[in-house]
Amino acid sequence: MKYARTRGNPGTEPSGGASRGDASGRGGRRARGRAVAVSSALVTFLLVLPGAVPNTPGHVGSLLETFLPWLGLAVPVLLVPALLGRSRTALVSLLMPAVAWLILFAVPLFPGSTPEGGLTVVQHNVSDVNPDPAATAGALARTGADLIALEELTAPALPAYERVLASRYPHRATSGTVGLWSKHPLKEIRPVDIRPEGVGAGWNRGLRATARTPHGEVAVYVAHLPSVRIGPSAGFSSGRRDESAALLGSALAAEALDRVILLGDLNSTVDDRGLDPVTSLMEPPGRGFAFSWPASLPVARIDQVLTRSAEVTHVRSLPATGSDHLPIAARVVL
Template structure:
């Protein structure tokens, strides 16, 4: 056996010298970092494309276009999340892409958040509410509606059991009323005529009434369109869309100059399916409201599917009332009629 080296030669040092730089490994890590930096940029650009080109998303597969447009305002949530990611990574391209997304969203939806008009000159206050057939507190619901001091109240999902309850509360303030199936209208002004609007054969949940308003007659429609569902096959809207087409035709035939349509349309005004009706009538929320006016579900509203639409009258204010025993929230508006 060779003699031991007195200076420790041939033995491992307890403190090994640092390994030399490894350019290949360092470059790989830098490459991964750049890839991660591109993620917020790409996501912001994808969100921007969705926001600006939503009309190009086809409805042929699962009605995905309508579903996207119903939830379109929620794309704004991507802005603070992606902006934070861009800031943390100090990525200029990501920051620019997020600012582009934010500016586009603000241009589309900013006016809703700011509001547009005041209630000066309003002479008619209207409320519509899907009260819910399973509503356990119809008395409290009716009182919530009356707190808005309305001249017209339109209700959907009225049942034979709850109708007397609503009448008992509402009739004291709104002495004229009409009911057709599961929809009803109460009015402070005389209802001179009423009829069922046959847009959904087999169902009786739409009416037209002629109301002698403060400055002349109005044609008032109260409508409850078929429900839609989101499932494995997509956004099921076929029946609603069919009835919506019939409703649009009925409104198109209306000869009365002043028209008011209220009810649960089971669709947002951003949904392309409502475009024909939107071309004939004006959404009070879009015209005079502040905020998105989401009405469903009541616990945490994510979409505005309950509407007040007008023609020949001027919306001056629009808002959402407090939650009731229904799964919808009531919506209200002031009009200059």
């Protein structure tokens, strides 16, 4: 029996197939590397220049600015395909958003020199459905703060706050659903009208008082801006909040005293452009994330301590009370 010989080089076909496979694999890794690099550049751009994102439709820019620190999570997410693809380009590109995030959010956390003196202040939205106002008031009193600002005070709950805080805070001012308790005398107390158009006269969420502190007089504002809404149709709806912020900004601009402290639930972070009428007139807050909302899993600091001709230092969130917000404490150096 004769055997037929196979023509051609037996190794040619397998060898050629392997080469095409290697080339395809390298091409796939290069494509993934380029995708990670482009994504890294985009994340860096958004971190550094969030204001470049338009606010229409749906106030997308404001939504991004509200949760800007969480954009850093893109770095570990992008790290996975970079490692799997063994792409040096991708890995190096991830340094851009990582460094940008560290400069913006981590470096300010490093301890620095703090001037002596000043006031300790506490800001807290106590919730209008707080099941135990007395316990909340007791927790706030134990902080020993010089000033305590509260929002969402209701008529039934107000006597509990007054009773518990009275011994340590003999001076107080209330207007509608906001209040200020102080260890130092208060004068020139008046409401601040921050009602958006179409809201009834019974909606009172702003007040102003002059506190006579050991460091001199300071104007203290307490404000609660309208809530924002996130939905599929309207997106990030903040029209009333923005309108109220403009009214508050006008009041701050007209303030005669040089030194001002603003305590309030502003319903967004200070990065949100919707608060520009307020934040453009005030000093930025001090070090620390101090997320305050929601109390069960805080993701943003929407309770703020802002100042003019003063410095806010050592901002921190306090343990939960019966509210859906965490209290915020800060040191204000006058």
